[in-house]
Amino acid sequence: MADYYNSDDLERFGEVGKHKPELFRKFMDWYQASLEAGALTKREKALIGLGVAHAIQCPYCIDAFTRECIAEGMDMEHITEAVHTASAVRGGAALIHGLQAGNTAEKILL
Amino acid sequence: MRSFDDTVREALGGPLTAADVAILQLNIGYVCNLRCKHCHLSAGPDRGERMSLEVMDEALRAVSRYGIRTVDITGGAPELNPYLRHLVAGARAAGSHVIVRTNLTVLLEPAMADLPEFYRDQGVEVVASLPHVVGASVDRVRGGGTFEKSLSVLRRLNSLGYGKEGTGLVLNLVYNPPGAILPGPQRELEDRYRRELAARGIVFDGLFAFANMALGRFREFLVRSRGLESYLAQVRRAFNAATLEGLMCRHLVSVRWDGTLFDCDFNQVPGLPVDEACPRHITAFDPGRLARRRIVTDEHCFVCTAGAGTS
Ligand code: SF4
Numbered sequence: 279m280a281d282y283y284n285s286d287d288l289e290r291f292g293e294v295g296k297h298k299p300e301l302f303r304k305f306m307d308w309y310q311a312s313l314e315a316g317a318l319t320k321r322e323k324a325l326i327g328l329g330v331a332h333a334i335q336c337p338y339c340i341d342a343f344t345r346e347c348i349a350e351g352m353d354m355e356h357i358t359e360a361v362h363t364a365s366a367v368r369g370g371a372a373l374i375h376g377l378q379a380g381n382t383a384e385k386i387l388l
Numbered sequence: 389m390r391s392f393d394d395t396v397r398e399a400l401g402g403p404l405t406a407a408d409v410a411i412l413q414l415n416i417g418y419v420c421n422l423r424c425k426h427c428h429l430s431a432g433p434d435r436g437e438r439m440s441l442e443v444m445d446e447a448l449r450a451v452s453r454y455g456i457r458t459v460d461i462t463g464g465a466p467e468l469n470p471y472l473r474h475l476v477a478g479a480r481a482a483g484s485h486v487i488v489r490t491n492l493t494v495l496l497e498p499a500m501a502d503l504p505e506f507y508r509d510q511g512v513e514v515v516a517s518l519p520h521v522v523g524a525s526v527d528r529v530r531g532g533g534t535f536e537k538s539l540s541v542l543r544r545l546n547s548l549g550y551g552k553e554g555t556g557l558v559l560n561l562v563y564n565p566p567g568a569i570l571p572g573p574q575r576e577l578e579d580r581y582r583r584e585l586a587a588r589g590i591v592f593d594g595l596f597a598f599a600n601m602a603l604g605r606f607r608e609f610l611v612r613s614r615g616l617e618s619y620l621a622q623v624r625r626a627f628n629a630a631t632l633e634g635l636m637c638r639h640l641v642s643v644r645w646d647g648t649l650f651d652c653d654f655n656q657v658p659g660l661p662v663d664e665a666c667p668r669h670i671t672a673f674d675p676g677r678l679a680r681r682r683i684v685t686d687e688h689c690f691v692c693t694a695g696a697g698t699s
Contacts, residue, residue: 289625320576345569351522 288338321350328357329364389624392689399629404638404683406651409675411640413460414439414447415653416469418645421494424530425609426519426564428601428657431464438468439645443670444475447643450673452482460640462489462653467500480510487513489562491530492538504541508548508557515596516542519564521584529566542590551592563597568610568619570626570695571597599623599691603657620687623694631697637683643670651683654692660684 295302313323324346331339347357396404417438420431451459459479466472466488479486488507495503507514516538520526523535542551542559549555561581565571578595585592600606602619610616637651641662644650647670649662661668663682 315576348567349565349569349572351520351525351566353524353528 283337285337285341288341291338321352324350324352325356325360328360329367332361332364333368392685392687392693395627395690396632396685400632404632404635404685406679406681406683407638409454409456409639409641409679411458411460411636412447412451412456413462413640413642413653414444414475415462415464415642415644415656416444416466416472416475418464419468420463420465420491421468421497422465422491422530422534424491424519424605426529426600426606428603428606428654429464430604430608435464437645439471439643439647441471441474443643443645443647444471444478446647446670446673448475448478448482450670451479451484454673454675456482456484456675458487459484460487460489465491465494467494467497467503473503473506476506476510476512480512485513486510487515489515489517492516492518492541493530493534495541495544496537504545504548504550508550511556513558513560514545514550515560515562516545517562517564518542518581519562520566521581525566529564539585539588539590542585542592546589546591551590559592560594560596561592563595564600568600568613568615568622570599570622573597574696597696599694601654601691602688603654620690623690626694627690628693628695628697631693634697635683635692637692641673641675641678647671649673649678651681654688655684655686658686658688660686 292302295306313320313327315323318326324343327339328343328347331343344357347360393403415429418429418431418435419433419438420427420435421433423432450456459475461472461475463469467490469475472488476486476488494500506512518526518538519529526535526538527533545559546552548557550557551559563571563577563581571577574595574597577597581592581595602610602616602623607616610619637655640652642650642653642656644656649666649668649670650656650660651662655661661684662678663684666677666681667674
């Protein structure tokens with residue numbers, strides 16, 4: 279795994295913009311604007327980010343959003359609840375596809 | 389790895405030097421009623437270092453002789469030095485602006501009952517540390533119950549006019565990140581403090597966001613959690629040459645409890661006094677020479693120059 283995921287790479291994110299700077303700039307502008315406080319507070323957005331980070335299992339995002347949650351004054355209790363919420367939604371999403379399996383089975387079973 | 393000194397030389401074309409001695413900062417002792425996890429001085433109830441009346445009077449002589457504009461009193465908890473009132477009154481009588489840095493909770497001790505009124509009467513500027521507006525976060529760093537106690541003292545200061553417009557009584561707050569991360573933008577933090585404290589009936593003038601200094605108890609934590617290297621790498625990456633101009637060491641001299649002179653409070657921890665070309669004790673205070681001195685720097689200085697700067 280060490281070759282694929284290196285924690286130092288988080289700080290090198292900007293290098294992704296090397297070959298297509300204008301696209302990267304657009305992404306960064308959008309990313310930053312999305313995370314600014316609006317109708318939702320920065321704290322709420324940090325929790326959403328943490329939840330999504332776990333659902334997509336991105337180690338970089340988990341690192342970044344855990345820091346963000348801590349900067350927002352949250353602790354492991356908040357973080358763990360957010361992880362459970364993300365995991366529960368993920369689990370539920372898998373589970374509801376059981377209906378599809380059922381539909382298919384119904385179609386083909388004698 | 390490039391030293392702080394080399395990094396500064398590259399940015400400024402020369403070494404870091406003082407600009408003036410506008411402020412005399414007096415650390416009047418390392419004793420404190422709290423034992424905060426981020427304290428760079430490892431202050432606590434068990435520390436015995438304390439500035440004597442003799443050293444204090446030497447400092448007051450220097451203040452009035454050289455017309456020092458601001459006297460900035462810190463600790464530990466400076467309130468636990470029995471001569472604090474003498475120092476404040478002396479500095480005010482010499483015409484200086486006086487700042488006292490407080491952890492707030494110490495003002496709940498019985499012996500301090502009338503200290504806030506004394507501060508008000510002397511026109512002292514209060515700089516109070518309140519590391520977060522989330523109570524659990526403060527209690528984790530400073531000990532259970534600290535947040536609510538701090539708020540009660542802030543309300544008391546407000547009731548005396550502190551932080552209120554038109555009174556001239558300045559109340560500034562200090563934020564520290566709750567761990568090995570750098571502070572977010574000061575402006576945003578200040579807005580949040582203002583909103584959340586207003587909801588609890590508290591007002592204040594301004595907020596300073598200080599990064600945690602990789603010294604003392606906080607450094608011990610970093611070593612224990614094996615995070616020292618990554619924290620130092622983080623602050624190095626965040627080096628911002630624009631902070632050099634306003635570094636506190638360029639505008640103040642810090643006096644240790646025993647009268648030794650330092651470029652700042654942080655340099656007291658590794659025991660790095662002012663450059664040897666200058667007199668190094670308050671008894672030989674010489675602002676002419678100190679105002680032109682070279683600043684003694686080390687790796688920990690990167691914390692001061694990270695992001696928007698810390699000092
Ligand atoms: S640690 Fe002290 S000497 Fe170093 S930059 Fe900060 S204020 Fe200046």
